[in-house]
Amino acid sequence: MPRKIALTVLVVLGAVVMFFPFLWTVVTSLSSQTGLSATPSLIPADPSLEAYRELFGNTPFARVVLNSVGLAVATTVLQLVTSATAAYVFSRMPFRGRGVVFAVYLATMMIPIQVLIVPLFVQMRALGLVDTYLGVLLPGVASAFGVFLLRQAMNSVPRELDEAATLDGAGHLRIFSRIVLPLVGPALATLTVFSFMSSWNSFLWPLVILRTDELQTLPLALAGLQGQYTTQWDVMMAGSVVSILPMLAIYLTAQKYVIQGVAGTGIK
Template sequence: MRAATRTLDVTKYLLLSVGAVAMLTPLLWMVLASFKTLPEILTFPPTFLPEQVNLDNYRAVFDTADFVRYFLNSVLVAAISVVSVLLTSSMAGYAFAKFSFWGRDVLFVVVLATLMIPFQVRVIPLYVLASDLKLLNTYAGMVMPTLVDAFGVFLMRQYMMTIPNELIESARVDGAGELRIFFRIVLPLAKPALSALTIFTLVVSWESFLWPLLVASTSDMYTLPLGLAQFAGRYVDRTDLQMAAATMTVLPILIAFLFMQKRFIEGMATTGMK
């Protein structure tokens, strides 16, 4: 029995390792190719490691495109979206999980139902609304669709249902107000779920392409995905420069995930999501 269990475990780990290698190989090739010259990238048979680390690709990218501005725009848009989603989702999730009011369950179902509506269906009315409010080509217009997230409300509600009601009631007996209970007791206990939601929101905002493409009409408002698309169209035959630009776009979000992966996994596990 033990031998069969051990064989099954080894098989699972081997399959997971193969899957991990298959997932990471394109990313590793992109990063390594960003340090190669164009003739070395086009060499057949291809080589995985660069013969010599070459930083000229990154210098050329910064010289030919304003990637610093694109990066700052992406950071600003992502930061506003993350802060807004964390605040609104945690407050709504706390209300749905710990307060009883008329129509609570129906309202929660309505919130979940919005997840079934694709963004492509909502994009036209959102664009008309942004135009009427004079928010086109502004940071406010860029972040407008991502200020509130129904999935975030669901995630925080599921996690906050695991917080003991006795803990909140004892704080009320001690004279603590609702805002103090929320910010001093509930939010510190919800750090794993907040970390998971931060990663989700950051990835969605960082990779967003369609909405910034519609809203931004000048290059100084471009985020990294828009800047990368414009750069790739301009230098379609320069694979070396494209790999360097793509690496600069992907690495910040990858580093953020590596720092927060422990909390992310804990938050996903404790909310009962598989």
């Protein structure tokens, strides 16, 4: 019993430590400049939405949010399609050298994005895609992690289901869409959250490939706020809250499936 109480206290303390920065960000975004100069408090003395009005009224932040949403959704959808189809091939369609190809594919996960920035930029420039949405999107179309995650989930689906469907006249496309995909739902939900989060928080590649303010993504716009609103912490924190809320909503919606997917469960 004492051990259980101690573990509970540790978990609660850990949760408080993790949640406090987000709470402080929200409180700061609702505090006026006068309130910020007063004694710090978790309850704003004069709460106001003025920082959000300033953010969306005097900066192109609405356009920036739409840019990030569009790119994140497109990246997520493309990664789901490419990862699911590649994972099915590695899991269900044997061919010579499959293990070697899969190992090489996974080895690309070890290469940091900083190493690829220059060759990627040269390639995008040759294609005329610098300062375009497509230039931001193309490097994230495929995901080695997504293929690995979905392949592991598909390997846990019994092969007897494939054999039964084959006896009924089903081909690979029907087995893939009607049998395998529904049974790896938790893994798909996990990849959805990870893909959206990766695109939403991406900073280095958009910084290199984009030039105009109209095409900026949210991380770039947040970095720009530091120069424009250096001392207006409420406006900067309002931008941070706007960047956090979509990810928080997506995770809370898919939390159950993410836990199942990470645990490696592919069958309900």
